[in-house]
Amino acid sequence: GVEGFQWYYEGRNGWWKYDERSNSELENAFNNGESECTLLLAGTLYIVDFQAMTQFRRSDHTRRRRVQRDTPRLPAKGIAGIRTN
Numbered sequence: 284g285v286e287g288f289q290w291y292y293e294g295r296n297g298w299w300k301y302d303e304r305s306n307s308e309l310e311n312a313f314n315n316g317e318s319e320c321t322l323l324l325a326g327t328l329y330i331v332d333f334q335a336m337t338q339f340r341r342s343d344h345t346r347r348r349r350v351q352r353d354t355p356r357l358p359a360k361g362i363a364g365i366r367t368n
């Protein structure tokens with residue numbers, strides 16, 4: 284919702300918003316005090332680690348992106364790879 288938090292993952296020169304469903308899953312896990320959240324993104328399982336604040340493929344922990352949780356008003360490249368500016 285408009286008052287809620289938005290999760291972002293790192294792109295090459297800016298941040299992308301997670302899609303709405305992933306954002307809800309992240310908020311639910313984070314607010315439940317879980318240490319991580321597993322997401323299915325375009326057929327690939329990813330883990331978001333809330334302590335390190337990183338995202339990585341479940342099958343390859345070496346390729347990591349930073350994530351952040353902030354106001355939905357931050358500048359972003361778009362949503363889940365779809366450009367909005």
Ligand code: V3L
Nearest residue numbers: 292293294295296299301302324340346348360363364365
């Ligand atoms: N939501 C959607 N797609 C994702 C996500 C996510 N949370 N994480 C990774 N991918 P990796 P620029 C991104 C996609 O980390 O130009 C952007 O959404 C990821 O897409 O190695 O670098 C853009 O579509 C990538 O295509 O597992 O800012 C694209 O990169 C693929 O999964 C280019 O963005 C492998 O990412």
